[in-house]
Amino acid sequence: MSTIEKVSQLSHRIFNTTLNEKNVRRSSNPFANFQKNVLNADVLELSSKKDAGVVGNISQSTKRIYSTFVGSINDFGRRFYEGIESIKEFGHRMKEGMVAAWNKVCEIGNTEIHLGEGIKNGYNAVKEALAVDMGKLFKSREKEIARMAKLDPHTEVKPMLVDSLKALEEEIAVAA
Amino acid sequence: METTIKSSKNYMKVSDIIDSLTINPSPDAVAVLEEIGTNSSIDEIREMTALALVKRNEPASLSVVISHRGKGINDMSTVVAMSTINCLLSLEDKQEAMSVLERTISGEEFEEEVRENARAVKALMALS
Numbered sequence: 116m117s118t119i120e121k122v123s124q125l126s127h128r129i130f131n132t133t134l135n136e137k138n139v140r141r142s143s144n145p146f147a148n149f150q151k152n153v154l155n156a157d158v159l160e161l162s163s164k165k166d167a168g169v170v171g172n173i174s175q176s177t178k179r180i181y182s183t184f185v186g187s188i189n190d191f192g193r194r195f196y197e198g199i200e201s202i203k204e205f206g207h208r209m210k211e212g213m214v215a216a217w218n219k220v221c222e223i224g225n226t227e228i229h230l231g232e233g234i235k236n237g238y239n240a241v242k243e244a245l246a247v248d249m250g251k252l253f254k255s256r257e258k259e260i261a262r263m264a265k266l267d268p269h270t271e272v273k274p275m276l277v278d279s280l281k282a283l284e285e286e287i288a289v290a291a
Numbered sequence: 292m293e294t295t296i297k298s299s300k301n302y303m304k305v306s307d308i309i310d311s312l313t314i315n316p317s318p319d320a321v322a323v324l325e326e327i328g329t330n331s332s333i334d335e336i337r338e339m340t341a342l343a344l345v346k347r348n349e350p351a352s353l354s355v356v357i358s359h360r361g362k363g364i365n366d367m368s369t370v371v372a373m374s375t376i377n378c379l380l381s382l383e384d385k386q387e388a389m390s391v392l393e394r395t396i397s398g399e400e401f402e403e404e405v406r407e408n409a410r411a412v413k414a415l416m417a418l419s
Contacts (some may be wrong), residue, residue, distance in 0.1 A: 174347060263311035268319040276308045276327050280336065283301035287333065290295060 296335060305336060305355055310394040313343040321352045329355065329362045335372055341366070348382060353391040357409055365410050376412055380419045389416060 266272050296302050309328060312320040321344065326341025329372045344352040356363025356375050365376045379388050395401055395409040 151408060177416045182394055256303075260307050260314070263308060264314045264316075266311070266315075268312060268315055268317050268323045272308060272312060272320070273314070273323045273327065276305065276312075276323065279301055279304040280327065280331060280333075283296075283299065284332065285302055285338075286299055287296060 296333075302335075306339060307405060309331065309336075309339050309343050313346050318351065319347075321347065321349065324352070325355045325359075325362075326337065329359075335367045337362075337366060338371045338374050341371060342378050345375060345378040345382070345388075348384060348387055350387055350391060353388050354395075357388070357412070358395045358398070359403055360402055364412055365405055372408075376415065379412060380416060383407045385416055389413065390418070 263275075264274060304382050311326065312328075324340050324344055329337055331337050333341070341356050344356050344363070347353075356379075359365065361367060364372050364379070366372045366375070379385075379387070380386055392409045392413040396406050396413065398406070401409075
């Protein structure tokens with residue numbers, strides 16, 4: 116090939132870029148564009164007889180193995196991505212767990228307050244019940260006193276007082 | 292001990308009976324209080340009886356706690372005597388109590404100790 120022809124081919128390649136674009140469009144392999152170097156064909160497909168010396172001896176089964184390897188690389192990437200995603204998910208779950216734990220602590224704190232309020236309410240309920248009972252007791256005592264006030268002091272009240280005092284003195288003697 | 296007595300059922304019964312005798316309109320109620328209550332061996336009962344007699348605010352009942360030796364303001368127990376004096380001082384109508392005190396102070400039939408106590412109480416009631 117003469118020098119003129121070489122220059123002509125070079126100029127043809129420089130100024131006629133549509134040919135290269137066509138080659139790029141024809142490439143179906145995602146690895147075809149590798150570090151900004153456009154590959155004309157699939158990685159394992161020979162684009163010309165010139166390259167046959169490099170991978171010419173690769174059999175179909177070896178190609179399959181390499182394809183599997185490449186696929187496994189892709190799969191590894193996907194697994195790696197999934198792993199990262201699972202780590203992110205784990206972190207998210209951890210975060211949610213921490214938040215849930217904190218909320219639980221706050222809830223326990225509030226529960227304690229509620230417990231205190233419950234005790235207070237219970238105390239008030241008991242107090243009210245006792246107040247009612249004490250009120251009834253006082254009313255019954257007042258009724259009894261009013262009833263005894265109408266009795267004859269000598270014949271009716273005096274024996275009652277003597278008996279009650281005797282019982283009280285005995286009780287005190289036993290306690291002492 | 293005192294808390295145990297006051298929380299007992301028999302004490303409550305005695306207290307109710309004495310309260311009923313406090314408001315009993317019969318003059319015999321004073322005699323029962325004097326005979327049974329003021330002669331009790333229990334200080335709390337004597338104190339309760341003395342207060343009941345003061346609250347009746349009658350010449351007969353006030354005479355028991357002012358003029359009788361060993362009862363009311365003349366009780367051997369300081370608690371009973373002071374409690375009776377305090378109740379006399381807190382009376383809204385002190386006219387009957389002052390009359391009894393004056394009769395006791397001027398009465399020749401009463402012991403000097405009783406008259407001295409009546410004089411002291413009268414001075415306190417005049418100041419109150």
